[in-house]
Amino acid sequence: MPEGNGDSVRRLYQQGETVNGAGINASAAVHTDPDGHAWDRALGWSIALGSPYTFATTLRDEYLSDIAGERAILLGAVHGLVEAMYRHFRIAGADPVTAYERSTETITGPIARTISADGLAAVRAACGDQDLFDRAYSAAYGPARVLVAEIYEEVADGTELRSVILAEQRLASRPMTEIGGSPMWAHSAEVHARRGSAPAVLDPLTAGLFVATMTAQVDEFAARGHAWSEIVNESVIEAVDSLLPYMHARDVAYMVDNCSRTARLGTRRWGPRFQAAYEQIALPHVSRPADPDLVASFLANPAHDALAAAAKLRPAVDISV
Amino acid sequence: MPEGNGDSVRRLYQQGETVNGAGINASAAVHTDPDGHAWDRALGWSIALGSPYTFATTLRDEYLSDIAGERAILLGAVHGLVEAMYRHFRIAGADPVTAYERSTETITGPIARTISADGLAAVRAACGDQDLFDRAYSAAYGPARVLVAEIYEEVADGTELRSVILAEQRLASRPMTEIGGSPMWAHSAEVHARRGSAPAVLDPLTAGLFVATMTAQVDEFAARGHAWSEIVNESVIEAVDSLLPYMHARDVAYMVDNCSRTARLGTRRWGPRFQAAYEQIALPHVSRPADPDLVASFLANPAHDALAAAAKLRPAVDISV
Numbered sequence: 001m002p003e004g005n006g007d008s009v010r011r012l013y014q015q016g017e018t019v020n021g022a023g024i025n026a027s028a029a030v031h032t033d034p035d036g037h038a039w040d041r042a043l044g045w046s047i048a049l050g051s052p053y054t055f056a057t058t059l060r061d062e063y064l065s066d067i068a069g070e071r072a073i074l075l076g077a078v079h080g081l082v083e084a085m086y087r088h089f090r091i092a093g094a095d096p097v098t099a100y101e102r103s104t105e106t107i108t109g110p111i112a113r114t115i116s117a118d119g120l121a122a123v124r125a126a127c128g129d130q131d132l133f134d135r136a137y138s139a140a141y142g143p144a145r146v147l148v149a150e151i152y153e154e155v156a157d158g159t160e161l162r163s164v165i166l167a168e169q170r171l172a173s174r175p176m177t178e179i180g181g182s183p184m185w186a187h188s189a190e191v192h193a194r195r196g197s198a199p200a201v202l203d204p205l206t207a208g209l210f211v212a213t214m215t216a217q218v219d220e221f222a223a224r225g226h227a228w229s230e231i232v233n234e235s236v237i238e239a240v241d242s243l244l245p246y247m248h249a250r251d252v253a254y255m256v257d258n259c260s261r262t263a264r265l266g267t268r269r270w271g272p273r274f275q276a277a278y279e280q281i282a283l284p285h286v287s288r289p290a291d292p293d294l295v296a297s298f299l300a301n302p303a304h305d306a307l308a309a310a311a312k313l314r315p316a317v318d319i320s321v
Numbered sequence: 322m323p324e325g326n327g328d329s330v331r332r333l334y335q336q337g338e339t340v341n342g343a344g345i346n347a348s349a350a351v352h353t354d355p356d357g358h359a360w361d362r363a364l365g366w367s368i369a370l371g372s373p374y375t376f377a378t379t380l381r382d383e384y385l386s387d388i389a390g391e392r393a394i395l396l397g398a399v400h401g402l403v404e405a406m407y408r409h410f411r412i413a414g415a416d417p418v419t420a421y422e423r424s425t426e427t428i429t430g431p432i433a434r435t436i437s438a439d440g441l442a443a444v445r446a447a448c449g450d451q452d453l454f455d456r457a458y459s460a461a462y463g464p465a466r467v468l469v470a471e472i473y474e475e476v477a478d479g480t481e482l483r484s485v486i487l488a489e490q491r492l493a494s495r496p497m498t499e500i501g502g503s504p505m506w507a508h509s510a511e512v513h514a515r516r517g518s519a520p521a522v523l524d525p526l527t528a529g530l531f532v533a534t535m536t537a538q539v540d541e542f543a544a545r546g547h548a549w550s551e552i553v554n555e556s557v558i559e560a561v562d563s564l565l566p567y568m569h570a571r572d573v574a575y576m577v578d579n580c581s582r583t584a585r586l587g588t589r590r591w592g593p594r595f596q597a598a599y600e601q602i603a604l605p606h607v608s609r610p611a612d613p614d615l616v617a618s619f620l621a622n623p624a625h626d627a628l629a630a631a632a633k634l635r636p637a638v639d640i641s642v
Contacts, residue, residue: 083600090412146495150488159483166474174467181605272593279404284502
């Protein structure tokens with residue numbers, strides 16, 4: 001199964017004509033194997049899809065990491081983070097376009113490109129104000145980890161899916177609300193038109209919160225026993241090679257309002273939880289000194305090696321939509 | 322069972338010495354009645370508690386309206402609303418104290434006092450800008466109703482309680498986060514010190530969103546077959562006679578961080594959902610004309626008569642803490 005949205009699967013497949021290793025990574029699982037050739041077929045599909053890297057998983061592990069991941073760093077947390085940061089920068093005095101650029105553009109543009117090209121630690125290295133990145137990371141890691149754990153347990157327990165089933169039944173009489181009415185998205189066209197006129201800003205505050213949340217998901221999945229190849233694909237590569245570039249082209253609200261129903265409902269449930277955690281816990285704590293243990297543990301995270309291994313066949317992939 | 326927090330039960334009981342009808346309303350339900358005197362005993366307890374009005378319910382109806390209500394207008398929605406409105410007024414240029422007054426103070430002070438003394442429709446009548454109240458009401462009623470329905474179904478289905486049980490298990494290793502770190506609460510002391518130096522402002526925008534949410538809960542409970550006496554006690558009277566005055570004395574964050582664990586967890590789950598609904602759906606739609614059908618239906622709501630009946634014994638009650 002390719003780990004990205006349809007648009008990226010096709011776009012990176014086409015790049016594969018000229019760029020060795022371009023393509024969306026895939027997962028494969030064998031549930032029953034009556035004739036002993038199930039893996040051959042699974043890998044055949046992967047190669048036909050142009051996937052440069054295929055990781056082995058199980059139906060259970062894939063379900064858990066996929067549904068929990070889209071509620072966290074792949075979609076829900078991104079939406080909550082950009083809503084929180086847009087208001088944060090507006091209250092600090094930024095005009096709407098600047099607030100949009102420092103909240104949304106910085107994630108879907110330079111942060112995604114930096115991680116895709118050079119890995120997770122490269123974002124920190126690329127921040128002008130590394131101390132601010134570290135303080136933001138330290139303030140956000142704890143509350144983000146607690147939320148990822150809550151999501152994971154509700155998915156594993158079946159509670160999350162019960163909510164989705166109840167929500168599906170309500171949709172017959174009450175259509176799902178759209179999130180695109182939020183004030184920020186009225187400035188999308190203006191922000192997109194400014195692209196290229198100045199270097200894209202990698203905001204260290206937004207970057208610290210984002211990378212902390214991504215790392216919290218990585219660590220929670222690792223603590224739950226997922227394989228590292230699956231962890232980095234479902235927490236990092238799918239985000240930076242597929243979903244964030246798509247959001248960069250269309251905007252976050254468009255992506256959320258146009259993905260699968262399960263993901264849309266999950267984003268509505270969990271995005272606001274992340275927003276509240278950033279607003280009420282992380283941002284008020286950014287003024288505190290960075291936690292050296294948390295930063296050291298980030299720099300020594302096994303995800304860096306796993307990412308390098310999962311990405312080594314695609315050195316020149318172009319993730320832009 | 323008295324329908325209010327312990328502080329109000331005691332305070333209004335003591336007022337009963339001099340004010341006829343002061344006291345917290347109570348609910349009573351009889352599950353089994355072996356000797357035929359269960360109702361006598363229930364009413365005896367009510368009178369001993371100083372309750373001026375006791376409504377009959379069932380264990381199931383009380384459970385549903387109590388747990389859903391505290392996640393909606395009694396606690397969760399109030400928290401989400403004040404967080405949304407504080408940021409809304411800050412972005413519109415208000416200083417922190419003014420933003421706090423127009424978001425939190427207006428609800429816990431004049432709105433609560435107006436409803437307690439004169440009922441729900443009196444808030445609209447007291448608004449200087451009634452058209453703004455109507456537009457805010459019209460913009461918020463739909464998204465608030467959808468959320469109350471979602472909460473109600475998850476409580477009825479058991480999903481909400483499964484989440485609480487999972488959360489309780491996590492508390493052993495990860496303590497519950499406090500919500501008091503949100504920037505607004507740093508200004509509580511300054512706001513409280515200003516009380517009395519100028520007339521309290523009843524902000525029509527905040528009032529419209531608040532009353533729409535309260536009415537949405539009333540209507541959803543009515544649609545689910547609850548008795549009107551229970552509906553107005555669990556949606557209106559408990560809020561304006563007990564919880565909001567307590568929040569006025571201590572602040573909303575203090576109330577949320579110091580109530581029952583089930584309510585604290587529920588507020589964390591649903592408060593951010595309400596905040597997002599106000600920010601992303603209701604507030605962007607306030608610029609549209611009011612919906613005359615929604616306003617007419619509000620003015621003709623059976624809750625007004627039910628409130629008058631449930632409150633008629635306590636004309637001079639002092640709700641201040």
